[in-house]
Amino acid sequence: MSPYTLPAIVAVTLATVVIGVYGLRLARTTSDFLVASRMVSPTWNAAAIGGEYLSAASFLGVAGLILKHGVDVLWYPVGFAAGYLALLLFVAAPLRRSGAFTLPDFCEARLRSRRLRKLATAFVVFIGWLYLVPQLQGAGLTLATVTGAPYGLGALLVFAVVTANVALGGMRSITFVQAFQYWLKLTALAVPAIFLVLAWQAADRPAVTPPQGLVFTHPTTVVVEHAARLTAPDGSTVDVRAGEALTFAAGDPVPRVSTVDIDDGLDWLLPGEANGERNLFATYSLMLATFLGTMGLPHVLVRFYTNPDGRAARRTTLVVLGLVGLFYLFPTLYGVLGRIYAPQLLMTGETDAVVLLLPGAALGGGTLGQLLGSLVAAGAFAAFLSSSSGLLTSVAGVLSTDVGRGSVRDFRVAAVLGGILPLVFALRISGLDVSQVVGLAFAVAASSFCPLLVLGIWWRGLTDVGAAAGVLAGGGAAAGAVLVTVLGPPLHGWAATLVQQPAAWTVPLAFAVMVAVSGLTRRRVPATVGATMLRLHAPDTLRL
Amino acid sequence: MPTTSEPTRPATTRVRVVLADAIRRAGTAHLDRTHVELAEQTRVGDALVRGLVRAQLALAVRLALVVGIGLGGLPLLFAVAPPVGQAKVLGVSLPWLLLGVLAYPFLVVVGWAYVHLAERNEADFTAVVQRDER
Numbered sequence: 001m002s003p004y005t006l007p008a009i010v011a012v013t014l015a016t017v018v019i020g021v022y023g024l025r026l027a028r029t030t031s032d033f034l035v036a037s038r039m040v041s042p043t044w045n046a047a048a049i050g051g052e053y054l055s056a057a058s059f060l061g062v063a064g065l066i067l068k069h070g071v072d073v074l075w076y077p078v079g080f081a082a083g084y085l086a087l088l089l090f091v092a093a094p095l096r097r098s099g100a101f102t103l104p105d106f107c108e109a110r111l112r113s114r115r116l117r118k119l120a121t122a123f124v125v126f127i128g129w130l131y132l133v134p135q136l137q138g139a140g141l142t143l144a145t146v147t148g149a150p151y152g153l154g155a156l157l158v159f160a161v162v163t164a165n166v167a168l169g170g171m172r173s174i175t176f177v178q179a180f181q182y183w184l185k186l187t188a189l190a191v192p193a194i195f196l197v198l199a200w201q202a203a204d205r206p207a208v209t210p211p212q213g214l215v216f217t218h219p220t221t222v223v224v225e226h227a228a229r230l231t232a233p234d235g236s237t238v239d240v241r242a243g244e245a246l247t248f249a250a251g252d253p254v255p256r257v258s259t260v261d262i263d264d265g266l267d268w269l270l271p272g273e274a275n276g277e278r279n280l281f282a283t284y285s286l287m288l289a290t291f292l293g294t295m296g297l298p299h300v301l302v303r304f305y306t307n308p309d310g311r312a313a314r315r316t317t318l319v320v321l322g323l324v325g326l327f328y329l330f331p332t333l334y335g336v337l338g339r340i341y342a343p344q345l346l347m348t349g350e351t352d353a354v355v356l357l358l359p360g361a362a363l364g365g366g367t368l369g370q371l372l373g374s375l376v377a378a379g380a381f382a383a384f385l386s387s388s389s390g391l392l393t394s395v396a397g398v399l400s401t402d403v404g405r406g407s408v409r410d411f412r413v414a415a416v417l418g419g420i421l422p423l424v425f426a427l428r429i430s431g432l433d434v435s436q437v438v439g440l441a442f443a444v445a446a447s448s449f450c451p452l453l454v455l456g457i458w459w460r461g462l463t464d465v466g467a468a469a470g471v472l473a474g475g476g477a478a479a480g481a482v483l484v485t486v487l488g489p490p491l492h493g494w495a496a497t498l499v500q501q502p503a504a505w506t507v508p509l510a511f512a513v514m515v516a517v518s519g520l521t522r523r524r525v526p527a528t529v530g531a532t533m534l535r536l537h538a539p540d541t542l543r544l
Numbered sequence: 545m546p547t548t549s550e551p552t553r554p555a556t557t558r559v560r561v562v563l564a565d566a567i568r569r570a571g572t573a574h575l576d577r578t579h580v581e582l583a584e585q586t587r588v589g590d591a592l593v594r595g596l597v598r599a600q601l602a603l604a605v606r607l608a609l610v611v612g613i614g615l616g617g618l619p620l621l622f623a624v625a626p627p628v629g630q631a632k633v634l635g636v637s638l639p640w641l642l643l644g645v646l647a648y649p650f651l652v653v654v655g656w657a658y659v660h661l662a663e664r665n666e667a668d669f670t671a672v673v674q675r676d677e678r
Contacts, residue, residue: 074643078615085611085651089604089658271622271629271639283619314662318655325648332644458601534593537600539666542673 004374005146012184012378013161016385019176042312046319048175049303051182053080053294053320054327055131055387056138059185059380061435062328064351066335067342068261070268072279075286076435077328082287083294083442084324088317091295093310094457094536101305102398103298103449110456112526113464121402123448123475124298128395129422130441130482131297132388134434136426138352139384145353146377152427158381159423162388166396167415175306181386182323188379189330192359192372196337199362206340209269214254214343218361222246222344230255248344260349268339278494282501286439289503293442296449299390302397309540334358352434356380392419436500440482447506448475451514457536459515460529466518474510478502596669600662607658615647 058080065073100106104120107113136155143154165177200206206217213233223245224230230238230246233253240246248254256264294300307313338345338354341362345351355376363369396415404410448471455462455470481502484491491499498505518525526532622629622639631638 071637071639071643074640075619078643078647081648082611082615082651085655085658086608088655089608093662269637270626271619280619280623284616287616287619311663314659318652318659321655322652325652328648329645332640458597530590530593533597534589537593537597539670541666541670 004370005377008374008378009143009146009381012381013157013385015180016161016165016177016382019180042307042316042319044175044179045303045306045312045316046323047182048178049300049316049320050323050327051178051180051185051382051386052299052303052390053324053387054182054185054383055438056135056380056383057435057438058327058331059189059383060138060142060352060355061438062331063334063338063355064345064353065435066332067338067345067351067354068349069263071271072263072283074332075283076290076439077331079287079290079442080294081321081325081328082291084317084321086291087295087300088314088321090454091457092304092313092317095301095453096304096307096313097310097536097538097540098532099535101302102394102401103301104398104402106456107452107467110526110532111462111464111467112528113468116464116468117402119468119471120449120452121398123444123471124398125395125418126479127296127441127445127448128298128391128418129425130444131299131438132391132395132419132422133425134437135384135388135391136423138434139381140426141352142356142377142380142384145356146373154384155423155426158384158388159419162385162392163416163419166389166392167412177389178386181382182327184382185379185386186323186327186330188375188382189327189334189355192376193330193333195368195372196333196358196362200337200340208336208339209265212253213265214339214346216248216250216252216254216343217341218250220248220344222248222347224257225348228260229258231258232256254343254346257347257349260347262346262349278497281504282497285443285497285501285504288507289439289443289446289501291446292450292507293444293446293503295453296445297441298394298398298449299387301449302390302394311540331355337362388419437486439501440478440485443501443503443506444475444478444482446503447478447510450507451510455511455514455518460533461518461522461525462514463518463521463524464526465521465524466514466516469517470510470512470514473513474506477509478506481506592669592672596665599665599668603658603661603665607654611651611654614650618642 058077062073062077062080065076095106098106098109100109103124104117107120108117136158139154139158140151141154143149143157144151223243224240225242227242228240230240232238232255238255256262262268304313304316307316334355338351338358342354342357345354345357356373359372359376360369363372392415395418396411399414399418400407400410404414451470451474452467456467481499484499490496618639629639633641
């Protein structure tokens with residue numbers, strides 16, 4: 001372990017607290033707490049949204065997935081970025097002009113229904129929790145990987161810092177913290193990436209998919225966690241017991257472990273192959289979930305209320321799209337170079353650690369490798385802190401306004417209560433796949449809030465009953481699929497594909513039910529719909 | 545006499561705020577017929593808003609189609625025409641280049657075009673409303 005890692009993590013945490021306290025001195029009113037008084041400039045706000053959005057799944061998970069599965073999972077980062085385009089096209093400016101504080105606020109303002117508001121609150125909290133659990137787990141795993149600390153410590157640390165920061169500073173201080181953390185995360189991936197590419201160049205550009213299979217670049221010891229059969233590239237097999245330590249010399253071929261699901265050679269390099277149709281379905285389902293899910297994530301939406309007007313909301317979203325796209329250029333690089341420098345992860349299956357381990361593996365155990373490794377670990381911690389802060393702010397926001405009375409005191413109580421349940425889950429379940437759970441959160445958001453927002457903003461005919469029915473049908477089906485995936489028995493074949501990537505059927509279901517039921521309850525269209533439409537779409541300059 | 549600019553600066557700032565307020569007040573004061581029609585949902589005002597919503601939605605849908613076909617077509621293209629997926633550009637596999645790098649500037653360009661065109665739609669709407677004002 002590098003001697004710089006712990007100081008780096010402590011520095012990031014301290015910086016988060018200090019910037020939070022600085023913002024706290026400015027936070028005075030409830031409006032400051034919830035939406036930073038709506039006076040945050042597009043550039044600040046965009047960096048803050050980026051900082052909030054790039055979570056453990058983006059910082060660690062994407063590179064890990066690419067290392068494992070190759071070109072087919074490049075759709076994850078593309079979808080995470082494209083989600084902001086969908087948000088820009090269909091939601092950003094009208095949503096800001098609606099003047100609502102939170103998603104449930106929007107439901108009530110547009111459809112005049114308290115009951116729909118409660119339903120929206122329930123979904124905000126469900127999605128928020130679903131997204132918080134993997135953040136806390138990622139924190140636990142990172143701290144365990146880089147310092148050897150017990151698993152629970154990282155989760156507890158992130159929970160404590162985030163809850164204190166959110167409860168004491170609220171949204172205003174969070175805006176500064178988030179903006180700072182975007183730039184920290186970008187630096188923490190980009191700077192080591194430059195050295196990694198230079199090291200790869202200096203080593204005469206070793207092939208990523210050598211014809212004879214992957215080889216170890218340096219002597220490595222691998223501990224196999226479960227009993228498995230190893231298959232060498234020449235076809236010979238060896239059975240190993242659980243917990244057995246295997247030693248490989250530099251130049252030894254990397255065997256394939258039967259218990260770990262990875263793609264190799266051309267499967268990794270070229271798009272779509274195995275299980276053709278199912279693979280295609282899963283890809284489109286993933287695209288739908290990520291493209292449409294971003295607009296339904298509560299911690300992303302709450303940021304849009306902090307723009308001064310609809311025009312600024314649009315410009316902010318465009319800047320976010322640029323910032324997020326810039327960031328996603330780097331995880332791909334880590335995933336690809338991980339094939340060469342950290343192939344042992346393909347044997348253990350712990351590919352989420354590739355970003356953390358790659359600097360040390362490629363640059364050696366010298367000062368440079370250690371420093372860059374610490375920088376990456378600090379960036380990972382920034383990712384957990386910022387995403388968790390944003391999620392907790394939005395969960396606490398809706399809990400305090402919809403369950404409590406919306407006072408600053410209620411917000412603080414809600415922040416503490418809202419964080420405890422995900423912490424308990426994160427401490428109890430440690431085997432959850434970070435990227436998969438985050439992908440499922442996107443699917444739930446895409447099947448509940450996306451149709452509600454898109455139809456609510458663009459279609460006069462939407463009724464409260466129709467909206468509720470659609471959210472219950474689509475969002476309920478997606479949430480059910482999540483619970484089966486996380487808690488249920490392992491599935492195979494089409495059933496597995498349909499449940500693990502549900503968006504392709506739950507999103508159209510939600511839209512269809514919403515339109516059909518609204519058509520049946522046409523008399524419930526609110527009388528104020530004309531005035532609402534005017535407010536959502538009239539240019540800001542008219543000041544209507 | 546020494547300069548008096550120091551003590552007068554706060555006064556200048558105040559005047560500016562007052563001016564801005566005055567302009568805003570004047571802006572709402574001569575609320576003309578079109579503004580009232582918009583706000584009170586008369587048939588003319590309603591038609592104007594419907595036109596704007598339709599124009600903005602058409603724009604959003606058109607650009608969503610550009611992305612839907614441009615990016616969404618790729619998995620299908622790779623599936624139907626495997627040689628495309630195996631092609632190489634400058635030594636890099638084409639799917640990796642498209643999805644790993646080029647997708648992001650493509651999204652930003654589409655987003656930029658949307659912001660530009662949506663603001664033009666709004667300017668057109670404002671022009672219609674304010675032409676009636678005079």
